[in-house]
Amino acid sequence: MNLSEAKQQFISTWGAMGTHWGINRTMAQVHALLMISPDPLTQDDVMAQLNISRGNVNMNIRDLIDWGLVDRIIISGERKEYFTAEKDIWKVSTQIIKERKRRELDPMMKLMEQLSKVDGDKKDKEVKAFVDTVTGIKKFGAHANNMLDVLVKSDENWFLSTALKLFK
Amino acid sequence: MNLSEAKQQFISTWGAMGTHWGINRTMAQVHALLMISPDPLTQDDVMAQLNISRGNVNMNIRDLIDWGLVDRIIISGERKEYFTAEKDIWKVSTQIIKERKRRELDPMMKLMEQLSKVDGDKKDKEVKAFVDTVTGIKKFGAHANNMLDVLVKSDENWFLSTALKLFK
């Protein structure tokens, strides 16, 4: 398989995966393209390579920047902005974990905290089932939270070599 | 907050989260409803409680069964089918991990394996950037794969108490 076929394949698969991960296809494709590009690209480059409109590129790059996965680069003497993606997949993962924790897990845990204080007789099986489920999620979430914090703060090599052995 | 408000809140939030997790809102809501219901429910119960059509309930329950998150229950003497969800959140999580690994990670790794064999001169920076990214993902994926396997096979209590300390 030649490079341009391989690139196409990579971009298209990464895009399809994106939809399973709660981000839209195009955003994941832009990310994929930037990850495999040795040099920073302009909006026009992305438009041309992915065949999408300027507005679309602009919005998706902005989102990727919000996620901390893409950086805006200013090249002195150049008028245009360039964009580049983090290429170290460990950093990409920890960044995604960090963001999703903040955007999803943290608010969910806040809600469970409130919901576990629901009024009503704990002897009532409806109340009990509800409280049990909510409490279970709360406890599980607290553990997951800790674990993800440690994971995100740990060093890649330490993690991949040492932690893996501990598990075995 | 009373029980029915709390239930509403839980179902609606779990549904919203579902969309971030790559499953549709309704499927997540049905799952939420079944998780907090002390007894198995029929399709009609779900229709009534979530205000959705029969076809919709039927399809989403089928998907939840495919995911291994919901079971069909036959009560002898009863004509209708009942449905119940796994309530232990640890089991829910490991089940989801198992399925996503199979549906997403495994195929992705197969693809990276192929793409890392792309033709072309490794000195060329376009080729190099591509191969580096793909190889990085491949290695990372292999580690993640192992780790998730261990996680899924491990016992909840062992995991929550022991593994957490190891990380600290």
Add this chain to the structure above:
DNA sequence: ATTTATTTTCAAAAATTATTGAAAATTCGA
């Protein structure tokens, strides 16, 4: 074998989400 209850399917409609492209805003050099 027929009727009745229940589940499943799926084409059409509705709702949601993503994309476009042109206008407005911004940035920067002259």
Add this chain to the structure above:
DNA sequence: TCGAATTTTCAATAATTTTTGAAAATAAAT
């Protein structure tokens, strides 16, 4: 300050996904 290059916004449109509901299929009772 002006004008050209570039980026950003957003209403309109397109594409996709979800939902409905009625018909077909299935299963159980009589």
